[in-house]
Every structure is written in C-alpha cells, then in structure tokens.
Amino acid sequence: MDILSDWLSAQLDKDSAEPAYRQLLQLMQQAILTGRLAPGTKLPSSRTLALDLDIARNTVLHVYDQLSAEGYVISSTGSGTYVADTRPDSAAVGLRPPAGANASAEAGSTTAAAACPRGDMSVRGQRLIDEAGVSAKQWGAFMPGVPDVAEFPSRTWSRLQSRLWRSASHDLLTYAPGGGYRPLRRALSDYLRVARSVRCSPDQIIITTGIHQSMDLAVRLLADVGDRAWVEEPCYWGARSVLQSSGLKLAPIPIDDEGLNPGEADLCEPPRIALVTPSHQYPLGMVMSLARRRMLLEYARQHKVWIIEDDYDSEFRYGSRPIASLQGLDNADRVIYVGSLGKMLFPGLRIGYMVVPERLAATFRTGVAELYREGQLMQQAVLAEFIMDGYLTSHVRRMRTLYGERRQLLIDAVTRHFGDALPVMGDEAGLHFVLGLPEHCDDRAVTADALDNGVIVRPLASYYSRTQERKGILTGYACVPHEQIDPAFATLARVIEEHAFTRAPHALRRTA
Ligand SMILES: Cc1ncc(COP(=O)(O)O)c(C=O)c1O
Known part of the structure; x- marks a missing residue:
C-alpha cells in the first residue's frame, strides 16, 4: 500500500450510512484541494486502489470519472490519471486594489464606512437590517395591518383553482407576459375605476408581488441613487426601507390634519419621488384634503416629481364612502398608484398592482419582467375569476x-x-x-x-x-x-x- 492508500483506508468508514463512492470522492477532492495530492501526482490504478481499500473496482472507476468531470484530475488513455493543476493564479489573487478602492463607492456612504475595510455588509444593507421593522409575529391581538384570514372564502378559491388546474394551458404555467395575466389586469382596471376612481386601462396595470415590489420597481425605473425622496413623517417603515435601500436620500415631510404639509425649505428642493398615503395617512389616519392634493399635483407637474400613491387599505372606511384616489385627479400623468390584495384578501397571497401613466406602461412591463421574472400566473388567473365573479366585492x-x-x-x-x-x-x-x-x-x-x-x-x-x-x-x-x-x-x-x-x-x- 502506498501513502495515499494508507491515508484513504484510515479515513474510509465502512460502517457509515454514507456510500463508499461518496466518501471516497470527498476524500480525494479534499486531498487535492489541500495539497496532500500535489498537481501532477499520478493516482494509483483503479484496480490497485480497489484492492488496497477492499472496495469494488467499479466504485473507484466512478470516483475517477467524477473527479475527471469536475476538473480535479486529468486522465489519458494508456498513461494513467494525474492530479490537475488547479491552483489559483497567484499573480491574479495577489493583485492589490488601487489605494482608496476599498472605500465604499456608494452614494451616501458614511465616512466611517470609507475609513474601515469593508465587512460583509454594504452600508445600505447594514442600515436596512439595523432599522428593520418587520416583526417575527404576524398574527394575534392586536397585530396592526393584518386582515382576518380565517374569514377568507377558501372553499370558493379552491373551487376556482381546481377548475383552472384541470384545464391548465401552457401559458398559465410559464413565465408571465410583462405586466401580468391580462384578464386580471382587465378585472382590476374595472374594479379600480369604480371602487377607487382610478383612471386607467388594463394596459396601464402592472401586476407585482405587492406594494413593496411596486415601490421598488418604480424607484429603480424612475430615480437614481442619491435622488431625493419625500416621505411623510411619520411613515410606514417598510416603504422607508425600500426607498432607502435603493440609495434614495429621504426627506421626512411633516403632516398635519390635511395630510402632507411641506414647508418653504422643503418646497425649494423638489424631490424626484414623493411617497404619500392620501386616502388614509399611514399610520395616523388623516385624509389628504382636496387643497393639498391639488397643490401636490401642481407642484409635481411643475417640478417633474413622481408621486407614488400608496393606497394600501382604503377599501375599509367605516361610516362614509371610500375617499377617491389622488391618481384620479392627476391630469399631468405624475402619479404612480400602488395597491395590494393583501389587506382585502390575505397577505400571503402576495399579489399587488400598480397603475402607471400610459406613456410608461411598456417600460414598466419590460422592467418588471427583466428584474423579477414574473410567475404565479395560476394564482393570478384564480384571482381574476374571483374578481369577475363578484367575490372580491x-x-x-x-x-x-x-x-x-x-x-x-x-x-x-x-x-x-x-x-x-x-x-x-x-x-x-x-x-x-x-x-x-x-x-x-x-x-x-x-x-x-x-x-x-x-x-x-x-x-x-x-x-x-x-x-x-x-x-x-x-x-x-x-x-x-x-x-x-x-x-x-x-x-x-x-x-x-x-x-x-x-x-x-x-x-x-x-x-x-
Ligand atoms: C402603508 C402600507 N403600505 C404598504 C404595505 C405593504 O403592502 P404589501 O404587503 O402589499 O407589500 C403595508 C403593510 O402593512 C402598509 O401598511
């Protein structure tokens, strides 16, 4: 027995549940990666190694084949099997980055980050985690923002779903076309026109996995790193996280009884994005007055601000009719309207929608498909039937x-x-x-x-x-x-x- 066989037979555990093939493969890989078997070393023949280790020759042959397929060894007929030289190119590994390249290139990076060598996290990634608001518990008294999922008509859903699965055509099982399932977009545009006074055609609707993704897409397509974004103060922590982690500079804008109330200093620095919750300020609940709505729309028109209207739960108003959307008043195409089925049906559904101005519709359709690879068409089809059959209302x-x-x-x-x-x-x-x-x-x-x-x-x-x-x-x-x-x-x-x-x-x- 040579040294390799000695070492291998000491390591192989014949009583282990792990098959001999897997054990031997891992041992040989380890020996090559750690240098125990140096590049150029000739491996024993499969017959010899099988005899030394008292295992089937076929097992060794399979291991050698696998090592060869993964580039650990090179076999040549007649001459034998040799350990390949896979050591990293020391010149490339040892290259030093130019001075200062370690400092974060991200806009908004702090001096501390620039001074320290980089850790695992990006500056914005660390901030996202440090300020995360997401809660481990999502159910029970008095969890805010969660509907009663126990009341969801799951039998109806299941019936619609079974029917669709019975005749599932290939177009329901592949990637979604940009923008989502067409009949769902049609159903939603009808619903939003009536229930939320949103002005839209099915073409303007983009299906997403919810408001978070809608905001993420809007910000990526409409703003650049370092752009300024107005957010209400206070505002939903999730929205803040999405905007901040996209590299936007957030400017918290005060609110009063009429909603967003920017001061003179705020108005002098027009943002690229203004994120608002006009129908039901989150979390304090006031409704943006008509005067403020008109002011915001006019300001957005003049300064080319994109308004993101988060209409997260406006279907639920008690004692009065739902307040119409801001989007419905917009004559300058500056509003991106975002909403979700999460509060109306169940949050785990993860289906939301955005309504974008007509001239941006094709851009958003491409953007959503390019960034997130849409799917879940079957769920979207069930939802479309659910809405069209009147169950949503x-x-x-x-x-x-x-x-x-x-x-x-x-x-x-x-x-x-x-x-x-x-x-x-x-x-x-x-x-x-x-x-x-x-x-x-x-x-x-x-x-x-x-x-x-x-x-x-x-x-x-x-x-x-x-x-x-x-x-x-x-x-x-x-x-x-x-x-x-x-x-x-x-x-x-x-x-x-x-x-x-x-x-x-x-x-x-x-x-x-
Ligand atoms: C104001 C507001 N916007 C958006 C969301 C999240 O919506 P989605 O679950 O569709 O991403 C929430 C969730 O609680 C919210 O309170």
Whole structure:
C-alpha cells in the first residue's frame, strides 16, 4: 500500500450510512484541494486502489470519472490519471486594489464606512437590517395591518383553482407576459375605476408581488441613487426601507390634519419621488384634503416629481364612502398608484398592482419582467375569476362590516378603561387605529411589555425618522375575533396603566 492508500483506508468508514463512492470522492477532492495530492501526482490504478481499500473496482472507476468531470484530475488513455493543476493564479489573487478602492463607492456612504475595510455588509444593507421593522409575529391581538384570514372564502378559491388546474394551458404555467395575466389586469382596471376612481386601462396595470415590489420597481425605473425622496413623517417603515435601500436620500415631510404639509425649505428642493398615503395617512389616519392634493399635483407637474400613491387599505372606511384616489385627479400623468390584495384578501397571497401613466406602461412591463421574472400566473388567473365573479366585492363588503364591529368593540374597551384620557386617532378607516399615550410614556417600552404579556402592538416611535411628535401604539383589530377583544385589551390596559399612570402618577389623570 502506498501513502495515499494508507491515508484513504484510515479515513474510509465502512460502517457509515454514507456510500463508499461518496466518501471516497470527498476524500480525494479534499486531498487535492489541500495539497496532500500535489498537481501532477499520478493516482494509483483503479484496480490497485480497489484492492488496497477492499472496495469494488467499479466504485473507484466512478470516483475517477467524477473527479475527471469536475476538473480535479486529468486522465489519458494508456498513461494513467494525474492530479490537475488547479491552483489559483497567484499573480491574479495577489493583485492589490488601487489605494482608496476599498472605500465604499456608494452614494451616501458614511465616512466611517470609507475609513474601515469593508465587512460583509454594504452600508445600505447594514442600515436596512439595523432599522428593520418587520416583526417575527404576524398574527394575534392586536397585530396592526393584518386582515382576518380565517374569514377568507377558501372553499370558493379552491373551487376556482381546481377548475383552472384541470384545464391548465401552457401559458398559465410559464413565465408571465410583462405586466401580468391580462384578464386580471382587465378585472382590476374595472374594479379600480369604480371602487377607487382610478383612471386607467388594463394596459396601464402592472401586476407585482405587492406594494413593496411596486415601490421598488418604480424607484429603480424612475430615480437614481442619491435622488431625493419625500416621505411623510411619520411613515410606514417598510416603504422607508425600500426607498432607502435603493440609495434614495429621504426627506421626512411633516403632516398635519390635511395630510402632507411641506414647508418653504422643503418646497425649494423638489424631490424626484414623493411617497404619500392620501386616502388614509399611514399610520395616523388623516385624509389628504382636496387643497393639498391639488397643490401636490401642481407642484409635481411643475417640478417633474413622481408621486407614488400608496393606497394600501382604503377599501375599509367605516361610516362614509371610500375617499377617491389622488391618481384620479392627476391630469399631468405624475402619479404612480400602488395597491395590494393583501389587506382585502390575505397577505400571503402576495399579489399587488400598480397603475402607471400610459406613456410608461411598456417600460414598466419590460422592467418588471427583466428584474423579477414574473410567475404565479395560476394564482393570478384564480384571482381574476374571483374578481369577475363578484367575490372580491362581496368579501370586502362583508369584512367592512365585521372590522367595523371589531373597531367599535375595541374603542368601547378603550373608553371603559381610560375614559377620554387616551385619544384614539385615525379610526375612520383601515385595519388599525393609533392609541395615543401621554408624552412621558416610552411607547417602545409599552410595546415590549405588551408582547411579554402576549399582546402585539407597534410603537409609533418606529414610524418617525426624526423627532417623535406623538406617543402612541398602533392597535389592530381586524384579525381579532370579537370575543377576544375585551380580554386581550384588559391585558394591554394593565401594561398601559403601569406606564401611563403608575410610573408617573401626576402626569395624567384618568377621567374614566
Ligand atoms: C402603508 C402600507 N403600505 C404598504 C404595505 C405593504 O403592502 P404589501 O404587503 O402589499 O407589500 C403595508 C403593510 O402593512 C402598509 O401598511
């Protein structure tokens, strides 16, 4: 036996569940990569190695074939099998980048990043992770922004889906054509025209996996790294993350009772993108006034600003008719309207849509296919039938009534516990409201204590990027069954009591 055979037979484990072929292949690869078998070394013949290791010759032959196919060895008939020279070219590996090339080339990179050698993460990647708002828990009292998926008519969906699968044609199973399944785009344009006063044709509709992807696509196609983007202050953390990680410079713009309220200094520096939630400001819930809508549209026309209108949950308004979209008022084609089926049906569906100006439709169709390779046509086809057969409208109507009742139950519970000491903000619409807390309260601490007690809320703090003007918690009611609202709120109320009243007894007097 030569040295290689000795080493191999010491390593091979005949009792292992791993077949001898796999073991031998991995050992030989390891020996070549670590230099135990130097380039040019001649391997023993398959017959000799099989005898030395007491394994079938065929096993060795298969291993040699595989090593040869993967470039570890070179075999030549008649002369034998040799270890190939696969050592990296030391000249190329040892090349030093020019001085300063380690500093981040990204716009907006910090001096700290430029001074340090690069770690695993990009500057924007690290920031995304550091500021991530995504929660591990997505269900339970009082998770904001989540509809009651238990109420989803899954039997109807399943029936439509089975029917489509029975006659699935090849065009439903391949990549989607740019923009998505045509009948779905037609169904959505009809729905949006009636329900949201959106002016659009099916050609202007682009199907995406949701609002996050719609925003990502809009930003990639319409803005460059370093461009300025207005976001509402406070605003949805997810939108902030998407824009920021695309390299945009975010300018938080204050809001008041009429919605976005840019000051003179803001107006002097027109952004490339303005992201707004006009129908239901997220998270505080006010509706953008007509005067502000007209001001924003005119400003966008004059300064070539792209407005992204996030219309995330406007179907759910209680006591009054839904507010018409901003897009419907736009005569200058400056609005990119984005919406999602996630709140209306179920978030895991991951189907959203954007409505883009006619002159950009072809560009967006190409962009979406080029960047994300669309698919899920079968789901899109089921959804198209679901909408065309009237199930979407009836489900939304039914959910509006259900969520309206839950919202009232939760407001009643707030009043029972706190009277009018804690304001309820933005309760006219959507799936959550903001429960205001006194100034001295740390809403992140309230959220953490609530979670320890099994109740999920979100702190208003995480929606502000500058100074937090109000303290509060986002409290969702849509996914909480009626009978769970009182007991869950009793638990939350104990946590709030502790922070709002017990820890600072003179800060606030309850009026309940
Ligand atoms: C204001 C707002 N926009 C967008 C989204 C995300 O929408 P999607 O799930 O379609 O990406 C959410 C989710 O909670 C939201 O609150």
